[in-house]
Amino acid sequence: MDAGLYLYGIFSDPIPSTISLKGLDSQPVHSEVIEGFTFLYSDAKQEKYLASRKNLISHEKVLEQAMQEGFRTLLPLRFGLVVKNWETVVTQLIKPCERQLRELFQKLAGKREVSIKILWDTKAELQAMMDANLELKQKRDRMEGKNLSMDEVIEIGQLIEANLKLRKESVIQAFFNELKPLAHDVIESEPMTEEMIYNAAFLIPWDNESQFSERVEAVDRQFSNRLRIRYNNFTAPYTFAQIS
Template sequence: MSPSKTAKKKAGTTPARPKKEATRKEVHSLEPVDTPAVGQSNGQPQSQQQEGRYVYGVIEARDSVGFGRIGIGGLGESVYSVHHGDVAAVVSKTPVFIFDPTRENALAHEHVIETVMKSNTIIPMSFGTVFRTDDDIREVLKSIYPSLKDVLKQMANKLEFGLKVTWDRDRIVEELKRENEEIHRFQHELTRKHLQSTYFARMQLGRMIDKALSERAAEVVREIYDGLRTVCVASRDNKVIGDKMIMNAAFLIQKDKETEFDAAVNAVAQKFGDRLNFKYTGPWPPYNFVNIRLKLERGSAN
């Protein structure tokens, strides 16, 4: 079957962000901002709360850039750039507090990222990243400038796509019982000796099926990667969730190769027909392929 591709700009809900499991570089950090939770004002009205800066990501830009009054929080705050040389953080003003990861807030965060991506390569920050001042941001941009330049160069004109593949586990188990010679022979022996209901027999059969499922899943995943390897710059495995998912991967694609990658995903999906279900999401900024995280993020609420 053809994969269902969820484009961020078309989705009714925010697609799940791939877990970032890359080893992060240790870099300069600031002291955390003391951030009361949303709804808490430390006895002060919101207008008197300490003002901070919500950071969405880092781009390459020497001149000031504005992205409109689309800042998180629903107050129509302008999204603008804070610079050190030719790198800049994309920020908006906000009271200093913890942002709950509600659907509204998550969509607002992603909308800014999406807007910036239209004209820039962006190193995305985690949701809820808040700092005190523009000067704090400039300080950290300066301290890790070489690393930022290197990452921005590597990620220039590249996009990330996610691919999750699931199967009907019960259907595959029945296939294995018919096709796997070892399992078929063991079942026949159990039937012959009337041992199907014994605890030991069930445990042994279960282990055999689990082993065969794991081997079949690995074989299928290899085939999928083989079909996509030539049209991507890099790929990354993420942890699968549940017993139906066999693949949870991220692919880094040259921006001008998106159509070619789409075609390759469809070709792989058609090869497996209705035996597999493909969920294809993107484009995203390169969450899974950025090996640096600004320790500015320690200023965010954790």
């Protein structure tokens, strides 16, 4: 027995009512036009879905495959959204949020989201910073083996932290200066690990991705293998499809 409808995302244009995709629980994916919005959905076999790796990948795969088939302007819906019927969609989503939905479609038309995460080896960067800053290195070396006061410990710690921060900001600024002119919008998020120094999503013209990725590679080469870059060139535009 079906538990309702599992919703994946909303498209701005009509798409075939049945497309060759399998969603959660291996259910066929369909589309339904409601109040001028095209919803991608499958029959839900559960009232709630566990956010397991398998289920999350299935959700993402449906959206990415639909985009790859040419249905580009997409508002992805959060994972695990199960509704009883289409009336629920009308009353709880479309009616209260119609203006914002249409504004988001205008914002995303002809554009795609790409993301970049920059990581470095903190210990290696610290050593390189010391080698490049002889005065700071000498000051730290003079303190080694001594019983330092708390003020002295704080002072040297703050100096090292400030210089490492400047080094980090120079990397981030180099990427931002080169990539921002290619983007309509940029949203920066908090780094996810200690080694990650930058985490950002860019909204770019759909057909300009190759130019963007080349620019990422060009900036990376400036830093002579100091960095590890995680670049995602194809993803549903979650970052830029937020209803306020």
